[in-house]
Amino acid sequence: MSIYDTLNEQQKKGVFTTEGPVLLLAGAGSGKTRVLTHRISYLIDELGVNPWNIMAITFTNKAAGEMKERVEKLVGTGSDSIWVTTFHSTCLRILHRYSDRLGYENNFTVYDTDDQKTVMKEICKRLQIDPKKMKERSILSAISSAKDELITPEEFEKSAFGDYRLQQIAQAYKEYQTILKKSNAMDFDDLIMKTVELFRTDPQVLKGYQKRFKYIMVDEYQDTNTAQFELIRLLADAHHNLCVVGDDDQSIYKFRGANIRNILDFETVYPEATVIRLEQNYRSTQNVLDAANAVIRNNRKRKSKTLWTDKGQGSPIHFMEFLNGFEEAEFIADDVARKNREGIAHYSDCAILFRTNAQARLLEERFVIEGIPYNVVGGTNFYARKEIKDMLAYLKTIDNGSDDLAIKRVINVPKRGIGATTVIKVQDYADLHEISFYDALRQAEDIPGLGKASGKLKGFVNMIQVFRSKQEFYGLSDLIRDIIETTGYVRELEASGDDDAEGRIENIDELISKIVSFEEIHNQPTLREFLEEVALVADIDNLEGGSDKVLLMTLHSAKGLEFPHVYLAGMEDGLFPSYMTIASDDQEELEEERRLAYVGITRAKEDLTLCYAKMRMIRGETQVNAVSRFVREIPEELMDHRPSSMGSGFKREYEEENPFGSASFSRGGFPEKGSFKPKASAGPRKTAIENKPFIAGGGVGALHAAGIAKGVGAVSGGRPSYDAGDRVRHIKYGEGTVTDLEPGPRDYKVTVDFDEAGQKIMYAAFAKLEKV
DNA sequence: TAGTTGGGTTTTTTT
DNA sequence: AACCCAACTA
Numbered sequence: 099m100s101i102y103d104t105l106n107e108q109q110k111k112g113v114f115t116t117e118g119p120v121l122l123l124a125g126a127g128s129g130k131t132r133v134l135t136h137r138i139s140y141l142i143d144e145l146g147v148n149p150w151n152i153m154a155i156t157f158t159n160k161a162a163g164e165m166k167e168r169v170e171k172l173v174g175t176g177s178d179s180i181w182v183t184t185f186h187s188t189c190l191r192i193l194h195r196y197s198d199r200l201g202y203e204n205n206f207t208v209y210d211t212d213d214q215k216t217v218m219k220e221i222c223k224r225l226q227i228d229p230k231k232m233k234e235r236s237i238l239s240a241i242s243s244a245k246d247e248l249i250t251p252e253e254f255e256k257s258a259f260g261d262y263r264l265q266q267i268a269q270a271y272k273e274y275q276t277i278l279k280k281s282n283a284m285d286f287d288d289l290i291m292k293t294v295e296l297f298r299t300d301p302q303v304l305k306g307y308q309k310r311f312k313y314i315m316v317d318e319y320q321d322t323n324t325a326q327f328e329l330i331r332l333l334a335d336a337h338h339n340l341c342v343v344g345d346d347d348q349s350i351y352k353f354r355g356a357n358i359r360n361i362l363d364f365e366t367v368y369p370e371a372t373v374i375r376l377e378q379n380y381r382s383t384q385n386v387l388d389a390a391n392a393v394i395r396n397n398r399k400r401k402s403k404t405l406w407t408d409k410g411q412g413s414p415i416h417f418m419e420f421l422n423g424f425e426e427a428e429f430i431a432d433d434v435a436r437k438n439r440e441g442i443a444h445y446s447d448c449a450i451l452f453r454t455n456a457q458a459r460l461l462e463e464r465f466v467i468e469g470i471p472y473n474v475v476g477g478t479n480f481y482a483r484k485e486i487k488d489m490l491a492y493l494k495t496i497d498n499g500s501d502d503l504a505i506k507r508v509i510n511v512p513k514r515g516i517g518a519t520t521v522i523k524v525q526d527y528a529d530l531h532e533i534s535f536y537d538a539l540r541q542a543e544d545i546p547g548l549g550k551a552s553g554k555l556k557g558f559v560n561m562i563q564v565f566r567s568k569q570e571f572y573g574l575s576d577l578i579r580d581i582i583e584t585t586g587y588v589r590e591l592e593a594s595g596d597d598d599a600e601g602r603i604e605n606i607d608e609l610i611s612k613i614v615s616f617e618e619i620h621n622q623p624t625l626r627e628f629l630e631e632v633a634l635v636a637d638i639d640n641l642e643g644g645s646d647k648v649l650l651m652t653l654h655s656a657k658g659l660e661f662p663h664v665y666l667a668g669m670e671d672g673l674f675p676s677y678m679t680i681a682s683d684d685q686e687e688l689e690e691e692r693r694l695a696y697v698g699i700t701r702a703k704e705d706l707t708l709c710y711a712k713m714r715m716i717r718g719e720t721q722v723n724a725v726s727r728f729v730r731e732i733p734e735e736l737m738d739h740r741p742s743s744m745g746s747g748f749k750r751e752y753e754e755e756n757p758f759g760s761a762s763f764s765r766g767g768f769p770e771k772g773s774f775k776p777k778a779s780a781g782p783r784k785t786a787i788e789n790k791p792f793i794a795g796g797g798v799g800a801l802h803a804a805g806i807a808k809g810v811g812a813v814s815g816g817r818p819s820y821d822a823g824d825r826v827r828h829i830k831y832g833e834g835t836v837t838d839l840e841p842g843p844r845d846y847k848v849t850v851d852f853d854e855a856g857q858k859i860m861y862a863a864f865a866k867l868e869k870v
Numbered sequence: 871t872a873g874t875t876g877g878g879t880t881t882t883t884t885t
Numbered sequence: 886a887a888c889c890c891a892a893c894t895a
Contacts, residue, residue, distance in 0.1 A: 157885085158885080159885095184885070185885075186885050187885095211884090235881075239881085286884090286885055287885095289885090290885095350883075351883080351884075351885090353881080353882085353883065353884085354883085354884060354885075453882060453883075454882050454883075455882080455883085456882090456886090456887095459886095476883095476884085479884090513871090513872075515871070515872095516871095517871050517872085518871090519871085520871095634885070635885095636884070636885060637884090652882085652883065652884095653883075654882090654883045654884070655883090655884085673882085674882085676882050676883090677882090678881085678882070679882090690883095691882095694883080715886080716886090717879095717880065717886065717887085718886040718887080719886090871895105872894100872895085873893105873894085873895085874892100874893080874894080874895100875891100875892090875893080875894100876890105876891095876892090876893100877889105877890090877891090877892100878888105878889090878890085878891100879887100879888085879889080879890100880886105880887090880888085880889105
C-alpha cells in the first residue's frame with residue numbers, strides 16, 4: 099500500500115507523468131494541491147530526483163508554505179531545498195543576485211504601490227501633465243500593463259506614435275524607469291520583467307537556472323501574465339518538464355494582466371503536452387456544486403468541464419434578503435454565533451466573503467458588538483500602514499543609501515524642522531552634482547541657502563551613520579528598538595493624543611515581534627534579507643492558523659481556500675457584479691465577475707448562505723440594488739428561499755430608471771439632514787446600532803421623498819419641460835435626444851437616445867434630465 | 871515651518 | 886464616508 103493508492107486515476111496520471119509538458123486542468127476542489135505534493139514526493143522518493151532540482155511556483159507565500167509543509171510530511175528529508183515560492187519572490191531572489199548585470203545594485207529595494215504613486219506625482223509635475231486630464235493612477239496602470247506584456251519604454255514610445263496621450267505616457271514611463279534606477283529600486287512588475295530581461299541578455303545566468311530546475315510546476319496557471327509565461331518558458335526550455343495546473347473558470351486577475359490565453363494555448367505552445375482533467379470534486383456537497391455549475395454555465399469562453407462529487411446532496415443554498423447592510427451584518431453575526439452555540443460549527447469553520455474591502459467594516463462592527471472573534475484579511479496591507487512604512491523607511495535608509503524615497507519619507511518624521519523647501523534645495527543640489535539625495539545630505543554645509551537647516555540635516559545624517567555603524571554590534575531587533583528610542587517616534591505618537599495612536603503603536607509592537615521571530619528563524623539574519631522578505635508579503639500570508647476565528651475577506655483573497663460554512667455578502671447587482679462591469683460593453687468583464695462568483699461558491703464545503711441587502715451605503719451614497727444576477731442564475735430548487743421581487747413594489751416601479759436595475763440617491767437629499775445623524779465628534783466611534791435607525795427609519799418612503807425633494811427634473815405627475823425631439827443632458831450619460839415621452843402609472847416615462855450611452859428608458863422624476 | 875480646514879475625488883479586485 | 890491635497894493661518 100503506497101501513498102499513491104488514495105489518488106483517483108486522473109490524479110495518478112498527474113503524479114506519474116513527470117516527463118515533458120503537462121497541463122492539469124483542475125476544477126475547484128479537485129485535489130490539485132494533493133497532486134502537486136504527491137508529484138513532488140514521487141519525483142524525490144521514487145525517481146530519485148534531487149529536491150534541489152525541483153521548483154514549484156504558487157500564488158501566495160501562504161500557499162507556498164502550506165505546500166512545503168505537506169511535502170515535508172510526504173517525503174522524509176530534503177524538502178528544504180525544493181524551491182517553493184511565488185513568482186515575485188523567485189524573481190527577487192534571482193535579481194538580488196544578478197541585477198548588477200542589468201545596471202542595478204544588488205541591494206535594490208522594492209517599491210510598493212504607494213511609492214510608485216509618489217514617484218509618478220513628481221514626474222507629472224516635471225512633465226507638466228495636467229492631473230485633471232490624466233491621473234497618476236491611470237499612467238501607472240498603463241505602465242504596469244506594459245510591463246506585464248514585456249513592453250519596454252522604447253517600444254512603448256514607438257507604438258505611441260501619433261497619439262498624444264500615449265506619447266505622454268511613454269515619456270512618463272521612460273522618466274519613471276530612470277528615477278527608479280537612480281533610486282536603486284524596482285516595482286512589482288519590474289521584478290518579473292527584469293528577470294526575463296536578465297535571462298534574455300545573459301544566457302549564462304539562464305543556463306545556470308535551467309540546469310538547476312529540471313522539474314518545474316506552476317500553480318494557478320490561469321492567472322499568469324505574459325511576462326510570467328515567458329519567464330517560465332525560458333526556465334523550462336532546457337528540460338521541458340513543465341507541469342502547469344489551473345482552472346480557466348477561476349481566472350480572476352485579468353485586471354492585473356493575467357492572460358487567459360496562457361492556459362487556453364498551452365497545447366499550441368507545447369504540442370507534445372499531456373492534458374489531464376481533474377473533474378471529481380472532493381470539497382463540496384452536490385447542492386453547492388450544482389449552484390456553481392449553474393452560474394458558470396453562463397460563460398461562453400471556457401474549456402467546458404463537468405465537476406461531480408460523490409458526496410450527498412447536502413443542505414440547500416440559503417438565500418437571505420435584508421433591508422440594508424446593517425441587517426445583513428446582524429444576521430450573519432447572529433447566524434455564526436448560533437452555529438457556534440449549537441455546536442454546528444467552530445468560528446474558524448466560517449468565512450464571510452465579499453466583493454469589496456469596504457464591506458468589511460459593517461460586518462466587523464457587528465462582530466465586535468456581539469463579541470465574536472474574527473479576522474479581517476486584506477484592506478490595507480500591514481506593511482503598507484503609515485507607521486510601518488515609516489519604520490521600514492528608516493531600515494531601508496540604513497540599508498540602502500540610494501533609496502531617495504525612503505530617506506525623504508523619514509527625514510522629517512518625527513518633526514525635525516526640516517521642511518519641504520529644504521528638501522527641494524537638497525534635491526536641486528543633488529541633481530546639479532549628479533549625486534544621490536543622501537550624498538547631498540552629507541555635504542549639507544556646501545549647499546547654498548540652507549541656513550540653519552544645514553545643521554539639522556547634519557544631525558539626521560549623523561543619526562543614520564550611527565545606526566549603520568552600530569549594526570555590527572547588535573541585532574535587528576536591537577536596531578529597530580534603537581530607532582524607535584532615538585527618533586522618539588513612539589513617544590511622539592503617545593503625546594499626540596490622536597485616537598488612532600494606540601493602534602499605530604500596537605502595529606509597531608507587532609513589527610518588533612515580526613523582527614524578533616525573523617531573527618529566531620534565520621541563522622544569520624541580515625537587514626537586507628528582512629527587507630526582502632517583507633517587500634512581498636500579501637495580507638493572506640500573515641494569517642496564522644489555529645485560532646478559532648471567523649474570517650472576513652474579499653473573494654479574491656479567498657481563492658484557494660475552503661470553509662465548511664461560507665457566507666457571500668452583498669449579492670447585489672451593482673456591487674457584485676460591480677456597476678463598472680455591468681455598464682461595460684465588454685462581455686468579458688462580466689464573465690470575469692461570474693468566475694469570481696464561481697470561486698466564491700466553490701469555497702463552501704457544506705453550507706452556503708447568500709445575502710442580499712436592498713439598500714446599501716456606498717461612498718456616502720445609499721443605493722437601492724436588485725438581487726445579483728448570479729443569485730438568479732442558481733436554480734430555485736437548490737435554494738431554501740427564492741429571491742422575491744422586492745416586496746414593497748418600489749423596485750419594480752423604478753427598475754427602468756437605469757439599465758442596472760438600481761436607483762441611487764444621495765444622503766444630502768434628505769430634508770432633515772443631520773437630524774438623525776449622531777455627531778461624529780461626540781463620544782466614541784459610531785456603531786452599527788446607532789446608525790441603524792437612521793437608515794431603517796429612512797425607509798422606502800424617505801427614498802421617494804428624497805427624489806422629489808431634490809426637485810430635479812420633472813415632479814411626479816407633471817409633464818416635463820422637454821418633449822420628444824428635444825435635446826437633453828443626463829448627469830451620467832451626457833447628451834441625447836428624447837425619442838419618446840409617455841405618461842406612466844405615476845410618472846412620465848421618457849425614452850432618450852444618448853449620443854454615448856445609447857437608448858435608455860427612465861422615469862422622468864428620477865432621470866434628472868436637463869433641457870439643452 | 872506646522873497645523874488646520876475646506877474642497878474635490880473616488881480601482882472593485884492585488885503580487 | 887474617507888482620503889488626499891492645496892490654501893490659509895499662527
